[in-house]
Amino acid sequence: MYLQFWNLKERPFENTPDPKFLYHSAQHEEGLSRLLYVVREGKGAGLLTGTYGCGKTLLSRALSRELEGDIFKVAYITNPRLTDTEMLKTILHLLGGSQIPQGKGEILIALEKILSSNARDGKKTVVVVDEAHAIEDPLLFEEIRLLLNYQTDDSFLLTLLLLGQDELKDKVAQIKQLDQRLALRFHLAALRQEEAAGYVNHRLVIAGAKNEIFDEGALAMVFHRSGGIPRRINQICDMSLLTAMSHKSSKVTEPMVHEAVESLDK
Missing domain, CATH: 1.10.8.60 (Helicase, Ruva Protein; domain 3)
Incomplete structure (x- = not known):
């Protein structure tokens, strides 16, 4: 108008x-560089928190743009209010699964095949869960944590990034096995x-x-x-x-x- x-x-x-509107304040620049480090170095997991409206989603989209190309395969979850099986199906679909099994066991097998195939081809797999503070079912956090069990002898088969509001820190802290695998904790302030x-x-x-x-x-x-x-x-x-x-x-x-x-x- x-x-x-x-x-x-x-x-x-x-x-x-x-992403083109991302303003590179000192903290946004640092946040992006740390996220890129976690992903490029194949670390297990990272946590990005911030007050509602501080730019977490925009920062993650800027990250996704940096990861475009043949090396990275990214599954971006924008609605985490799912059951554990629905979450696994969504990740499998976003990573290129053509036929999605119905049973949880078969889904996990198919997911492992894709992760292993990506690793053999020199590709890095990234799973980004936005608005992760909205996850209410502890079983879903547990299922997300178990994704980090997909490893070779010396590396993770995927990197998990959790984005959310401040309360996400407390939720993750209650899951010790997940909390201990965080290679990054970064908070976006006003x-x-x-x-x-x-x-x-x-x-x-x-x-x-x-x-x-x-x-x-x-x-x-x-x-x-x-x-x-x-x-x-x-x-x-x-x-x-x-x-x-x-x-x-x-x-x-x-x-x-x-x-x-x-x-x-x-």
Whole structure:
């Protein structure tokens, strides 16, 4: 609606995990490099946690983009509210299984064959479970842990990455055999004020902005009202662009951000 007014080629603040919009703050850069290390070195498992809306899914999609090609085979689970058998079937399907058995034993055999075949071909298998904090059945965590039993004498046949909100740390800690196999624990925090300003301007540039659109007061207000949470920043900035357009302003100012937040919170 406001693209033409601001001379943008696409909407800059959509809450979708498009990797090209990933803002490389220090912590996001570190998180991505650590995830890449775990995967490339064939470690057993990694844990990425963070407050809702801090960019875990976007970071994992950026990771998936880094892993594109012939070397890595990635199964990305976006809905973990499954039974243990459904989870295994989904992983098998995403890794290229053409005929999915019904029985759990047969599924495990088929999965082991794919993992072994990938390893023989020099390929690394990665299983990413997003929103893993939503897993309520302890048996499902146990089934996920057992995937790490697929090993050769000197390496794991797959790397498991668990992503979720803060409570995931406590859930994993209760499963000692899984907790002890974590080669990575990384927590994404909210952005600091200078990072939040950089985040806003980065997304605008990616969307085609040629000039700064938010003035300093507006950026400070965005941080103050969002708490540095990227998802909330996106909501506020999207509405702020619309609000400033309605005022026919060439800049987004602090009062316009305040007005936008008030309209969002009604």
